Amino acid sequence: MRRVEHVMGFPVSLRIDDEGDFEPAADAVFAWLRQVDVRxxxxxxxxxVSRYGRGELAADELSADLTEVLGLCEQYRAATGGAFDVRLPGRNLDPCAVVKGWSVQRAAGVLSAAGARRFCLNAGGDVVVSGGPWRVGIRHPEQAGRLCAVLAVTDAAVATSGRYERGDHILDGRTGRPATGLLSLTVVAPTLTEADGTATAAFALGPDGPAWAAARTGCEVFAVDTARRTVRTPGLPVAA
Structure with a gap:
């Protein structure tokens, strides 16, 4: 089965290659993502998130889900020395960089629990797959019609951070200014929670980001810097 819906501001596509009736599971996936958007x-x-950011909710009044997300945000903030920070001065609390991967990975868990073994869930270009190998392209950061590489991914996730879709939207929390040094950075990891958060945090780190991401357990990296040089880790699953 295949389905595409617009959720959380971007298209989410689902493909399941297994035999069986997975419509109820697909319904649950998109219902969950719509719920995430609202919350x-x-x-x-x-x-x-907005109510907490304005001080209308105390930390002990938050849902378990938001508490978990904010905990992940704090882990990335500490690990990057503040380059990744969802609480920038003069800006609203914005944990979207973690929420997206976390919520889509949770959705993938719904599919697995329903018995799906071979599927691809693509959320605005960030992908989690079961089974495989699946071929996942890495878009050229300056030419929309070209790819930098094609990956062969099995039971893993791929996320890319860059400025080609939304401009300089990733800020370096240490300076409050747009992150510099990279055009795009892609991470392959066991889960989309890890891949998406790591990709954004590494991009915020700038030139030090690829090495930082590559040092994280289970992560492989492909990056393009502003001098148009590429960096790739030896274990990157490039398709033959």
């Missing part, structure tokens, strides 16, 4: 969007005045 965690910093662009919704009444979301839990």
């Amino acid at each position: 965690f969007s910093p662009f919704r005045h009444d979301s839990e």
